[in-house]
Amino acid sequence: MVHTDFSTGTQGWISxxxxxxxxxxxxxxTGMCLNVxxxxxxxxxxxxxxxxxxxxxxxxxxxxxxxxxxxxxxSLGATPLWTIVYENQATASxxxxxxxxxxxxxxxxxxxxxxxxxxxxxxxPVMTAQWKNTTNGPFAAANAGVRDYRLIFKILDVENVGYxxxxxxxxxxxxxxxxxRYDINDVSxxxxxxxxxxxxxxxxxxNSQLDFLLGSTITFSxxxxxIASSGTTWATVExxxxxxxxxxxxxxxxxxxxxxxxxPVTWEDNTLYQVSFGLSATDANSxxxxxxxxxxxxxxxxxxxxxxxxxxxRFALSGMPKQGTPQTYTSFHFGHSLxxxxxxxxxxxxxxxxxxxRTDFTDSNDTGSFRVHNYSVKKVxx
Numbered sequence: 001m002v003h004t005d006f007s008t009g010t011q012g013w014i015s016x017x018x019x020x021x022x023x024x025x026x027x028x029x030t031g032m033c034l035n036v037x038x039x040x041x042x043x044x045x046x047x048x049x050x051x052x053x054x055x056x057x058x059x060x061x062x063x064x065x066x067x068x069x070x071x072x073x074x075s076l077g078a079t080p081l082w083t084i085v086y087e088n089q090a091t092a093s094x095x096x097x098x099x100x101x102x103x104x105x106x107x108x109x110x111x112x113x114x115x116x117x118x119x120x121x122x123x124x125p126v127m128t129a130q131w132k133n134t135t136n137g138p139f140a141a142a143n144a145g146v147r148d149y150r151l152i153f154k155i156l157d158v159e160n161v162g163y164x165x166x167x168x169x170x171x172x173x174x175x176x177x178x179x180x181r182y183d184i185n186d187v188s189x190x191x192x193x194x195x196x197x198x199x200x201x202x203x204x205x206x207n208s209q210l211d212f213l214l215g216s217t218i219t220f221s222x223x224x225x226x227i228a229s230s231g232t233t234w235a236t237v238e239x240x241x242x243x244x245x246x247x248x249x250x251x252x253x254x255x256x257x258x259x260x261x262x263x264p265v266t267w268e269d270n271t272l273y274q275v276s277f278g279l280s281a282t283d284a285n286s287x288x289x290x291x292x293x294x295x296x297x298x299x300x301x302x303x304x305x306x307x308x309x310x311x312x313x314r315f316a317l318s319g320m321p322k323q324g325t326p327q328t329y330t331s332f333h334f335g336h337s338l339x340x341x342x343x344x345x346x347x348x349x350x351x352x353x354x355x356x357x358r359t360d361f362t363d364s365n366d367t368g369s370f371r372v373h374n375y376s377v378k379k380v381x382x
Contacts, residue, residue: 001179001180002055002177003176003177003179004176004177004178005031006026006031006032006174006176006177007027007029007030007031008028010046012049013032013049014049014050015034015045015046016044016047017044018043019043020040020042020043020044020157022042022044023035023044024046029175030071030173031069031173031174031175032173033171034082034153034155034171034173035073035170035171036168036169038167040157040159041157042156043154043155043156045152045153045154047150047151047152047153048151048152052089052146052148053148053149054150055149056086056121056148056149056150056151057148058123058138060126061126061183062122062181062184063120063126063181063182063187063382064120064121064122064179064180065118065120065179065180065181065182066084066120067116067117067178068116068117068175068177068178069115069116069174069175069176070110070117070173070175071109071111071173071175072101072108072109072111072170072171074101074112074168074172075112076105076112077101077102077105077167078101078168078170079101079105079108080155080156080157080169080170080172081099081157082099082155082172083098083153083154084097084119084151085151085152085154086121086149086151086152087152088146088147088148089147089148090143090147090314090315091312091314092146092311092314092319093138093312093319094149094310095307095331096308097119097308099304100303100304100306101113101168101304102304103339103346104339105340106336106339107305107337107339109173113337114336118334118336119307120272121309122331123138123309123311123319124311124319124331125318125319125320125329127184127327127330128319128327128329129327130318130320130322131318133318136316136318138315151177187380187382188381188382189274190379191379192378192379193264193266193377193378193379194244194375194376194377196208196375197223197374198374199220199224199225199372199373200220203246204220207261208220208225208242208244208245208375209247210225210227210240210241210242211241211247217369218240224373225242226370226372227291227355227369227372228369240354240355241354242353242354242372243262243351243352244262244264244375245261245263245264246258246262253301253346254301254302254344254345254346254348255343255344255346256345259301259348260345260348263348263349264348265348265350266348267338267349268335268338268379269336269337269338270334270336270337271335272332272334272379272380272381273332273333273334273377273378273379273380274330274331274332274377274378274380275296275297275298275332275351275376276296276330276375276376276377277329277330277353277372277374277375278326278329278375279327279371279373280322280323280325280326280370280371280373281320281369282369283323283369286323286370287317287320287323287368288364288368289364290321290364290370291355291356291368291370292313292357292358292363292364293355293356293357294320294329295309295353295354296331296351297331297333297351297352297353297354298350298351298377299349299352300346300347300348300350301343301346304339307333307334308331308354312361313361313364314363317363317364321370329353333349351376
């Protein structure tokens with residue numbers, strides 16, 4: 001669908017230094033590069049465009065694979081954190097995939113680790129009826145100029161953080177990008193490593209947990225978790241993170257057996273996972289005043305590969321849950337290389353759902369609540 005070869009030029013991509021010291025460059029061997037020194041806090045980007053965002057057209061029912069050839073000049077364990085962001089101009093949906101060279105460097109760029117990286121994207125409500133509406137949803141004629149996606153290649157070097165970022169330095173380069181789209185109706189399931197059909201409180205011996213801020217009400221009843229407002233409005237920061245397990249993780253993540261219930265999926269390399277959550281609005285007010293952002297995704301105890309995909313209240317709330325039968329919100333995660341960690345429980349994955357509210361989103365007053373009915377992780381292909 002889209003092929004971009006950066007060995008022959010920048011192809012119209014635009015570089016920027018957000019802060020610190022970052023050198024953006026292009027060459028005929030490794031393509032488009034971002035370089036940072038070890039000292040300081042440094043953030044720089046290459047982005048496909050400013051306006052319009054048109055690198056990846058948003059088409060109904062489509063899942064997109066973004067395949068990249070990536071290399072680095074860094075040494076093992078010192079590759080700067082790099083990410084791929086996708087976003088549309090309406091801030092209605094997007095996401096970010098983060099790649100960290102740690103725990104042995106299996107997921108560092110070549111020549112240290114692997115040469116190809118795959119980012120799989122789709123709007124989380126891609127299978128819901130409300131997302132497909134052509135009156136005020138993303139596929140309405142009025143939204144034609146703001147629904148498509150741009151890509152951002154980002155490098156971030158941070159001092160004094162837990163993963164050793166203060167020693168990271170060097171370049172990360174993308175030689176080429178290929179984007180291919182697949183119809184989500186053509187997905188084939190090869191395994192179901194996690195299928196939670198009744199959501200229960202881990203603090204009472206159940207299977208799921210919710211972390212929350214600023215007093216939001218969290219309840220479990222009848223196999224369903226409900227996240228409700230704590231007052232007249234939700235907080236103006238992230239208010240809840242839903243995930244499996246009981247939150248008890250002793251020692252370095254992945255070093256103790258109590259990690260396993262929190263990351264209940266076995267990590268397999270070069271495997272595509274589909275994460276799904278069954279959600280519904282609690283009542284009529286919750287349909288019209290939901291939280292601002294829902295973010296399904298996946299991570300591991302080693303944090304080598306983190307995937308996040310979000311939907312917001314833009315496009316007249318067309319991406320938010322409705323009452324009635326639970327609606328499926330989904331995201332995809334590619335396993336890349338199995339971690340080289342020596343931690344006995346480090347080679348695991350978990351699904352997660354973040355709920356975020358922000359003061360700059362005014363489509364909703366955030367007084368509503370929603371329910372988590374079920375969640376699953378499937379191994380899939382197209």
